[in-house]
Amino acid sequence: MTRYWLLLLFVVALMPTARAQGSSADAELSAFNQKFTAAVLHMDNAAVMALWAKDGVTLLPGLAPIQGKDNIARWLDGLSAKFPGYRVVKQEDDFHPVQAGGDWASEWANTVQVVQPPEGKPPIETHGKMLLVLHREADGWRIEAEMWTPSPAQKP
Amino acid sequence: MTRYWLLLLFVVALMPTARAQGSSADAELSAFNQKFTAAVLHMDNAAVMALWAKDGVTLLPGLAPIQGKDNIARWLDGLSAKFPGYRVVKQEDDFHPVQAGGDWASEWANTVQVVQPPEGKPPIETHGKMLLVLHREADGWRIEAEMWTPSPAQKP
Numbered sequence: 440m441t442r443y444w445l446l447l448l449f450v451v452a453l454m455p456t457a458r459a460q461g462s463s464a465d466a467e468l469s470a471f472n473q474k475f476t477a478a479v480l481h482m483d484n485a486a487v488m489a490l491w492a493k494d495g496v497t498l499l500p501g502l503a504p505i506q507g508k509d510n511i512a513r514w515l516d517g518l519s520a521k522f523p524g525y526r527v528v529k530q531e532d533d534f535h536p537v538q539a540g541g542d543w544a545s546e547w548a549n550t551v552q553v554v555q556p557p558e559g560k561p562p563i564e565t566h567g568k569m570l571l572v573l574h575r576e577a578d579g580w581r582i583e584a585e586m587w588t589p590s591p592a593q594k595p
Numbered sequence: 596m597t598r599y600w601l602l603l604l605f606v607v608a609l610m611p612t613a614r615a616q617g618s619s620a621d622a623e624l625s626a627f628n629q630k631f632t633a634a635v636l637h638m639d640n641a642a643v644m645a646l647w648a649k650d651g652v653t654l655l656p657g658l659a660p661i662q663g664k665d666n667i668a669r670w671l672d673g674l675s676a677k678f679p680g681y682r683v684v685k686q687e688d689d690f691h692p693v694q695a696g697g698d699w700a701s702e703w704a705n706t707v708q709v710v711q712p713p714e715g716k717p718p719i720e721t722h723g724k725m726l727l728v729l730h731r732e733a734d735g736w737r738i739e740a741e742m743w744t745p746s747p748a749q750k751p
């Protein structure tokens with residue numbers, strides 16, 4: 440159970456996201472999604488945090504809310520430090536717009552992530568769902584609120 | 596573990612919500628929150644479903660997404676039938692606006708719910724977090740997307 444939660448935290452930290460989808464009504468939103476995917480695949484915390492609004496809040500399973508970009512960044516860096524040698528090797532997302540067309544947007548996604556642990560341990564596949572509320576700033580979309588929760592396990 | 600998931604489903608179905616908060620920038624949003632609270636406290640599925648948009652989606656732990664008001668209503672009624680004699684005896688929420696001021700809104704909340712099982716079994720207290728995306732229709736706010744996920748256990 441402890442292992443489950445640690446892995447879940449790890450998966451959440453490397454936040455499931457974002458192929459560009461034909462269903463997106465907004466090319467800038469697709470750009471946001473693509474940047475997010477790249478940041479996740481490279482496990483680049485600075486690139487992930489560049490997509491957050493200053494007052495954003497993340498709402499993750501088993502954790503109290505973490506509010507504010509600085510606090511989220513500190514938590515994310517601490518989490519990465521706990522999992523040396525882990526790599527994201529697959530990220531698939533199925534994004535669906537909820538709200539689009541103005542300076543605010545929201546989208547939800549089914550997410551699949553595969554993480555390769557170090558030392559030849561078996562890969563871990565995690566299925567989940569994400570809900571994002573985004574705000575358009577002068578130079579692009581930023582995350583104002585994020586939540587993730589697990590979905591039923593499925594065969595790889 | 597099965598018991599945990601059943602209870603979680605029950606708690607989620609009776610969706611944590613919504614005292615009017617001074618932080619709400621919108622009196623109609625407070626009205627929405629109050630209606631939602633009343634519906635939860637009375638375990639009135641029809642009243643809960645009256646607050647959903649036709650194309651809304653609910654994103655709950657351990658479940659595939661449920662999209663569409665009719666599908667959500669069917670799921671909720673089925674769930675209630677599985678828990679005869681259970682009562683919601685406490686509902687506390689701490690709502691925070693994310694987006695407000697137009698025809699779309701979003702808010703998140705820390706949620707505390709106490710459920711009294713039948714036959715003198717001990718009450719169940721569940722802490723969680725909820726994220727809602729709402730759309731204003733002609734006669735009030737409706738839920739377009741909802742997600743809930745557990746928070747750390749706390750002493751009652």
